[in-house]
Amino acid sequence: MDAKLDNISNLGIYVHIPFCHTKCTYCDFNTYTGIENSINDFSQALYQEIEFWSITNSNYIVNSIFIGGGTPSYIDQRIINNIIEHIKGNFNLHNKSEITIEINPEDVTHHKALLWEKSGINRSSIGIQSLDDKELKIINRRHNANTAINSLKTLQSIFDNCSVDIIYGLPNQSINSYTNTLNKLIDEQPDHFSSYSLQVERGTLLEKQVTNKNLEVAGDELSATMYEKTMKVLKENGYEQYEISNWSLKGKRSLHNMKYWKLDPYIGIGPGAHSYINNKRFSIVKSPKRYIDFFGQKQNKKSINEKIEYLNNNGMLDLYENQTKKNHIIEYLMLRLRLSDGISKKEFSEYFGIDFDNSYYNKIKKYIENEILIKNSDRYYLSEKGKLFANEVAESFVE
Ligand code: SF4
Known part of the structure; x- marks a missing residue:
């Protein structure tokens, strides 16, 4: 699965599922609670968007799919299966593609995980964030440490590529509790770690709590110490840091995420999803309602550029940039710097x-x-x- 074979380019597909059971206090992703009654219409629109992008006879081979959100594990498994089937029917899908689904611990059952695997998913990414119950509660996560570990074990019994997400700098988190989370997870030997520094994003409940002095998050110094600890502990345990926030066992780097950092082409499907293809960077409008109204109808357009123009002319893009050489160079340098290479x-x-x-x-x-x-x-x-x-x-x- 080389990045480029003659004139054939590898393509990534990201699918955004904008539903969550509850909202975590720090989250500013394009995701919603309480709109579950639109899931059916949304899924139909999603299939139509996959058909809209259909690229079957060009030089693109899809070798990674990432179903993220939001909480894809929250919605009916049949929709996940249909998404993958639609992608198979509308793109050239490499038979060794990496197909990832983002999962919240409370959604995992053995049966559900088997169904995901049967759909073709071969990589799980579970949002554990912390193994301290008090820390989890403060940020409004729905799982506790026990559920997180049990769910990870279940996923590992089915997938041989399992990633975990954790966060450092959480409210009331000490260096000891963070290290404890890290060590307990290392005991489980996931294939991949993503560890992110908590950001207080505008418009989130966390921002209000911090501004009103109801909560304190880690300052720069504590965050830096936690980050250094992550690098040290994961390195000692055989994880290679291949990107600023990502570590993997040998051969388990995230193929899909590497596309973002290497400026390889990808198409984002779903409200708010970002794409980068043909030197154009763009994102679909965030509103699920506008998304459903537009993609609920069949849209036929030919070339990739015509499709992008069509979306833009119909007010369906929040972001649309034709990349200049200057921008391309700057982005290339900034992103390459994130990689260990x-x-x-x-x-x-x-x-x-x-x-x-x-x-x-x-x-x-x-x-x-x-x-x-x-x-x-x-x-x-x-x-x-x-x-x-x-x-x-x-x-x-x-x-
Ligand atoms: S589960 Fe993930 S996407 Fe949903 S609110 Fe929490 S952080 Fe945001």
């Missing part, structure tokens, strides 16, 4: 016809001198301490 001078010059050192060496020299960036014959990549300064280094490319 960093920036390859050779690849950069093949891609853009520009000598990296001539254009950027002076901007990043101070980071090399301060051992934030490591330089070898072809590559620049962040050191362990440098990972804490990833944003600052990335901004230096824009200056």
Whole structure:
């Protein structure tokens, strides 16, 4: 499953399921509670959108599908099965595709997991966030630590590629409780970890709680200590950090997420989903109602560019950018910096016809001198301490 074979490009498909049982206090994703009565209409619109994008005779082969949200594990398994069947019917799907579903612990049963597997799903990503019941309660998660571990075990008995998501910097979380979560999960040997720093996003309940001083979240120093701890503990236990927030056992990097960081093409299906294809970046409107109204009807358009224009002309895009070369370069550099492999001078010059050192060496020299960036014959990549300064280094490319 190479990134490019002659003129054939690998394509990722992201499917957004915008339903959640309850809203977590920190969440600003495009997801809704209490609109379950629209799930049927929504699923029909989703199938129509998959047909709208249908690419069967071009040079794209789909080798990753990611069903995310929201909470895909919350909706009927038959819809998940139909989504995959529609993708199979409308795209060239590689027979070794990575097909991931995002799962909340409280939704897992052995039976349901077997049905997901039968649909073709071969990778599970479970949102555990913490194994401290008090921390889970404060952020309004519906599971507790016991459920989380049992669900992970169930998934591991069915899938041989299981990822866990955790969060550091939660309200009232100490370095000890975070390390405890990390160690207990390591005991279970998931194939992949994503560990994210809690962000207080605008418009969330968490923002209100923090502004009203009802809750405190970790400051920069504690967050940095937790992040360093994550790097240390996961490394000691055989996990390779291949991206700023992602660690895997050998051969278990997320193929789909790598597409985002490598600027490979992907199509996002569902309200609010983002796409990047043909040097265009765009996202569908967020409102499930507008989405259902529009895609509830059959839409026929031919080329990829015609489809994007059609959506734009019909007011169905919140974001629509034709990528300029300048933007492309900046995005490429910022995203490559997130990866442990960093920036390859050779690849950069093949891609853009520009000598990296001539254009950027002076901007990043101070980071090399301060051992934030490591330089070898072809590559620049962040050191362990440098990972804490990833944003600052990335901004230096824009200056
Ligand atoms: S389950 Fe996930 S998507 Fe749903 S509200 Fe919580 S964080 Fe957001």
